[in-house]
Amino acid sequence: MRVACFLVTRLRAKVELQRSPRLRNAPAVIVGRERGRAVVLDALPGASGASAGMTLEEALSLRPGAAVVEADEPAYRRVFRQALSSLQGVSDRVEAGELGTAYVRLDGLSEMYGGEARLAVALLNAAPEYLLPRVGLGDGKFPAYVAARTAAALGAVRVPADAASFLAPHPVGLLPVARSLTAAMRRFGIRTLGDAAAWRVEPLADRFGAEGRLAWELARGVDRRPLIPLKNDEAVTERLSLPFASVSLELVAAGAERLMRRAFARPDVRGRFAGWAALQCTLAKGAPWEKAVHFKRGVGQWEEAAAIVRRQLAGDPPPAPVEEMTLTLGALSGGSAVQMGLLPEVRKDRSERLVEVERQLQARANGRRALYRVEEVAAWHPAPEMRALRVPIDPLAGDEMQPLAAPVAAAVREGSGHRPEAVRVGREWRSVASIEERWSFDLWWTPEPTSRAYYLVTREDGAQETIFRDLRDGCWYRHRPGGKERP
C-alpha cells in the first residue's frame, strides 16, 4: 500500500506565531494540562532549552523569564481540520493521525497527478504556507511517517527500496506503540529501529506480545496496518447570547433547550437524527468550556436531546458564569434504530400548536411578538432581574431570551444618607411617607460587581413601591413589573 504522510511539526507553535508574530523571538512556552499538571506542549523558538513534555516548573527553571501561553486546543484542531479538509480534496482516502499528522493513500493517484513528485507538491499545497508541512512517501504509514520526519520544511522524501536500512538509524521512540514498550525496549539496549530489526522476532513476541511483533515488523519497514479514511461528519451549529452571565443550571439548561429547539427546527435537520451534541460555552472568566454528549442511539427530537444534555450539565456544571453558548449537533443521519411512536404526543402537539398560534398572532400584529413563556432560572437570586426570563414561544424567533423585571432608571430625591424622600411617578413627584424596609446586597466577585441598596417605600398616595440605589454608579432604579418574588 502506497502511502503519503503529511506532517506539520510543532503545529501549536506555528499557529501561535501566526497569531502573534511578536512571539517570534520571545522566550515563550505553550502550556496545557495533563492529569492535572501544567505541562509544556510546545516551546517557541526563543525558549530554547524548554521542550514538549516538560512540566511547566522544569521549563521555567531552565528558562526563568519565559512567558506562558495557554494552549488553545480548539483553535489548533480547527487549523488541522482545515488542512485535512484540503487533503480530502486531493484524495478521498485520508486518515487523521495525531495533531499535525495525516496519511493519504496514494494507490491509483500518481497517474492522475502525473507522478508521485507532483502528488507530493499537491499535498504540500493543501496547508497554508506558515504551517511548513512536509511529506514522506513510502509503502505503509510508518515508513512514510519516518520519511516525512526526515524531510525539510515544504519538502518531500521518498523511502528507498531498502526501507529497513533507511529506518535503521531512527530511534525506537518513533514507533506507534505504547510508550511503555519503547521504554522497555530501551532498557534492553534497543535504542534504534536498526537495533530492533537486528533481533529475531520470537524473543520480542515472547516478551512483549503482539505489540512486540508489530514493533519488530515496523522496524524492518513492513507496515500492514490499513489506512482508515475519515468519514464526513455532517453537523449544524446554533449560537445564543445569554441575557446575563450566570452559573444557574436552569439558565444554562434553558439556553441549551432553546438551541436544541432551533437546531431541530432547521429545515436541513428536521426529521433527521443526531449522533452527538457539543455545547460550547464562553465563560465570564475568559476560558472556553465544552461539554460533548454522544447519544447511545440517534436522537430525532429536541426534547429528548435537551433532557440528555440537561442531565449531563447537572453532573458537571460550567465552573464559571456562562455568557454565550454554541450548540453543535453532529453525525446527522436519516434514521434511527428506534421505531417512532404511532400516536401523536399531546404535549408536543400543544407546543407546536402554540407556535402556530404565535405565528398567526404575529402576522396580525404586524410582526410584533405576542406570546412568551416565563422561565424561572434562579429564584434565589438577590437581583430580581436574574430570577426569571421571558422566552419567545417560537423557537426560530430572532430575539433572544430577555430578563423579566429588568431595572429601569427612576427619578428619586434623596435626603441625608441617600435616603429616598420623593419618587417621580409619571410627571408628578410623590413624597415618601415611610420606608417600610430596606435591604442591600453586594455581589463583589462577579465580573461586573453589583451592589445595591433597596427601599420598600410607601408613598404619600398610599402606594408601595420598591426602588434601589446602585451603589456603584449612585443612580436610582426601579424594576419593570412582572418580576418574581424571592421565596
Added chain:
Amino acid sequence: MTAGYVELHAKSFYSFGLGASHVHELLAQAREHGCTALALTDTNLCGALEFARLANSLGVRPITGGELTLSDGSRVVLLAATREGYANLCRLFTLANASNRREPRLAPALLAHHAAGLVLLTGGRDGPLSRLAQDGHRADAQRLLREWREAFGSDGVYVELQRNLLQGDAARNRDLIALARDAGVEVAATNDVHYHAPERYRLQHVLVAARLNLTLDQALPYIRPNHHLHLKPLEAMARLFRHVPEAIANTLAIAERCEFNLATDLGYRLPQPGVPAGYTTQSYLERLCREAAVRRYGGIPPNVDARLAEEFRLIERHGLAGFLLLYREICLLAQRIMEERGLAQPETPLEERPPGRGRGSSVALLVGYLIGISHVDPLRWNLTLERFISDDMHALPDIDLDFPRGLRDELIRRVHRQFGPEFAVLTGAVSTYSVKGILQDAGKALGLPRDDLRTLSRQLHSHDAADLRGEMLSLPAFRGRVDAPGWRSLLELAPQLMGAPRSLGQHVGGMVLSDSPISAMTPVRAGAMEGRYIMDWDKDSVADAGFAKIDLLSLPVLDQIEEALDLVEAAGGRRPDVSRIDPEDPAVYDMINEGRSKGVFLLQSPAQLKMAQRLRSRNLLDLAYQVALIRPGVGVQGSSVSQFVERYRHGAAWDYDHPLEARALERGYGVIIWQEQVVQLITDVGGFTPAEADEARRAFARPNSGHLIAMHLARFLEGAARRGVPEEAARRIFGKVNGHYMFPESHSHAFAVTAYQAAWLKRYHPLEFFVALVNNQPMGFYPVETLKEDALRFGVPFLNPCVNRSEARCVPFDGSVLLGLRFVKDVGESGAAAIVEERERGGPYAGPADLARRVGLKPQAMESLVYAGAFDLLEPNRRRALWDAGLAPASRRGGQPALALPGGEGAPGLDDFTAFERMMGEYRVMGVYPRGHVMEFVRPSLDADVLPTSAVETLPDGCEVRVAGWPVARQHPRGRSGTVFVTIEDEEGDVQLILWQKVFARHRRELGSRVILARGTVSRYDGTTNVIASHVQAVPTRVPLPAAHDWR
C-alpha cells in the same frame, strides 16, 4: 436596668466555613465598643475555653453558648446560664454529633430533656419559628414556643430578632414579635454576628463557598450577600431596633443571668483509680514504689529513701497520687499488649522494661521511674527535682507518655474499652489555614483554575500569606495575574485567612481521662476511625482546663531505640539498660561535638551539628540547653543564640534592662530559651497573673493579633510603671517576647536524655543504630542516602537487598546494613512479606522467573527488584535478570502457582547495565545507591577547580572556593533576615552553604536542582566551617535523587 447591649449570637472561625473572625478579634472589637460581655455561639465548642480565658484577661465577661442545628436544618442558640446549663449544652452537642459527625443534627425533642440552666434564643431567620411562620404554620409556631417556654421557663426563652438589612427581615420580625406577644415570651435582638468588622464580609462569603466546595457564583443561594453581619455597637443596634427597645434591653438581662464562666467553673476533678482495700491512692503508690526500689536497687539505699520521702511529700501536697497511678494503669495496658504480642514476658516488672516513656516532669521523678512511666533513673542522671515539681507549683506537672508506633493504635482502643468512651476521649486538633490551604479553598471559591492554583502552590517558597503577591510577581507564569479579577481578591483575603482555624480533626494521641462523663464538660463526637471518640477541645484548651491528659504519641525515636536494643540483644550481647548508662561519657560527647550526630534524635539538623561544635556539651544540662537553643522562638531573637554561647561557654558578662528581669532570665544567661521564662518575665515586670501572662504570650502566636498585643502592651506598661520600670526599658523588655515555638523547660531536659541515649547507641552500637534508624523511616532530617554516607563513616556499609537473604525490614548482615525488601519501590510491605514467607516455605529462589512464578508479584515490582540488585547473587547481569523477570508467567498472589513452563526463545546476548545505569536504577527504586554516590558520576564533568567538600575543611578563612553537591537540606530560619542554609553532600562528605537574602533571591530556582555548583568564600567561625555562597548554578543531571528536605 442600665442601658447597654450584649451580643448574644456571634460566630468565630471555629464555626468552620461560617465565621470569619478570630475569637480575639471579636473580643478586641467588643472591648472597643465598650461591651461588658459577649457570647460566643459557634456551631461547636472548639473555641469556648480559649474565648473564656481571653475574655477574662481583657475584662469582658464571657458567655458560653452554641448554635445547634436541628433535624430539619433550622437553628437555635443556647446560652449556658449555670454550670448545669453548660453540661447540658455539651450533652446536646454530643447528641447532635452522634447523628452525623460531619453534619451534626439534633432531634428537637431532646432540647426539652436538657433544658436546665440554659437560655434558648429561637434562632432568628434560620430558626424553626421563622420557618414555620414563613410557611404559614402559625399555630405550629405558637405550639412550639409554648413547649419551649414550659421546658426552659418563662425567663429561659427569648424570641430572637435579627436585622441585617437582608430582604425579608422586616416582615419576619413583625411575625416573630406578634408570636412572642401571643405566647407571653420576651424578645431579644442579636446581629447574627459572623465577623467582627464589616470589612471581613468578603472572606465570610468565600468561606461559605469553600465549605460547600462550590464557587461563589454557585454558592450564592447560601450566602448572605451584604456586610451587615458584624459586631455592632449599642448605638447602631438601638437604631435598628428603635421600634422594639425591649429587644435590646433584654440582652443585658440575659447576660446577667448567664453567670457561668467556663474559665473558672468547669469543675473537673482528677480521676482516682481504684486501689486495693485498705489503701489510699497515696499509700498504694508508696507501696508500689518501695517494692520496685527493692527490685531496682536491691534494697532502699539512703539516697533513694531520701528522694522518695521528698517526692511523696510533694505528691501528697498536690494530690497527685491518683494522677500518677492512672498513668501507671495506661502503661500496664500497654505492657499487656506487648505480652500478647510476645514482646514482653509476663513476669517482667513494669519498671524494668517500661513500654512507654515519660516526657516532661516525669523524668525527674524517681516515683515515675519506679512505677514504670519513665525510662530515666533521675539519681543516676543527676536530675534535681525543683526544675519539675515544687512546693509552689500551681498547675499539674507536665507529663506526656510516648509509646512506640506499633503499640499506639491498639492502646488507644484498649484505653477506650477500659475506661469507656464517656471517660476516655481523644483530644481534638484544630487545623489552621496555611498558604497552600488558602490557595486550595479560597482559590476554588473564587473560581480560579485548579491547575493554576496547584502549580502556584508547588512553586511557593514563603509560608506567609502576606508574601503571596511578591511570590507571584517573581514567577513568570503568575506575574501578569496579580491584578486580575479573582487573583486580586485572593491576594487581599489570604492574609486575613492565614492561621485561621480550618477544621477539627483528631490529635495524634492526646487522650483525656476523667472520673465523670467528659461529654458533660466538652462535646464529644465519633472519630474518623471506628471506636475512637474525640472532643471539641484541642491540646491547648485541654491543658488550660487542667485535664489529666496522656499523650499516646508515637515518637519514632522510641521505636528506633527499642529496635536497636533488641538487635544488640539478638546479636548475643546483653541488652543494655539505657536508663542507667553513664550520662557523662566523654566518647559520646566527643562524637556529638565533632558534628557526627546525624540520625540522632534532636541533634542531627545542620544547625544542631554546628551548635554542637560551638557549645561543646559535656553533660546533660549542656545538652538540654543545646536542644532548646535551636528552636524558632529562640532563633528569632536576633543574635541571642550566639550571645548565649558567649556567656555560657566563654563567661561573657551581660546586663538586664531592669533588675526585675533577673528571676526570669537568669537561667537562660540573659536570653529567653524556654517558654516558662516568657510567662515569668511578663509576670515579674508587668504584674500580670501567671494565667494572664500566658494569654499575653499566646497573643503573639495568634494571627492578625496586632490589636490584641497592643492591649496587652498597654497593660504591661501600666504594670511595669507601677513597679518602677521606666517606659523605655519596659518597652524593650516587652520586645523580647515572641510567639514562636520554644520548648518548655522540662521537655528540653527529657529530650536531652532521649537524645543522649540515641547518641550513645550510635557511638557504641552503630550497626544496630543504623539498621533501626532506616527501619523507622520516615523520621529525622535526612534521606536514607545521606544516612548511608554517614553510616560508612562509622564503618557500617549498606548492602543491596537480596531475595534470598533480605527480610522485609533491614537487618544486620556481616557488619553491614542489609536493605529490606520493603524499601524497594512497588514491592511494599505485603510484597516483601510474601517473598520472605515463600522463601521460608519453599526454599531459596533460583532466579527472577522462579520468584515471579512462586510469589506472583506485579511486573513493576519484579522490575524494581531487578533494578535494586535483589537478584545480583542469582543473575549478576541485571539486564538479563530483567528479561527473565518479564518472561515468566506470574502466579496470582495467594492463588495457585503458575506452571513452570519452558521460557520463550532466549534473548540475544544482552549486555549488563553500565555502572551509571545501575546507579540510576537504584536511586529510582530505592532512593539510595549503596555502592557509591551520584557525585562520582558528576565529578568528571566538573572543572578541575571544583573541590570536594572535604577539602573545604582544610582551607583558610576567606578563601575563594567552588564546590558542587547534592542539596540534602535547606533551612530558612526565622529571624535571620532571609538567610538560607543549604547543606550539600558529595562523595566525600558535606558542607553547609550560607546564602544571604539577596543571593538566595537570585538563585532560588537553581537551589531546587538535584545537583548544584556553588561559588563562595570559606567562613570559619567558632569552630565551624561554612561556605558563604555568592553564586549558585544548576548542574544538569537526570539522576532521580530524593528531594531535599526543606525546613523553616
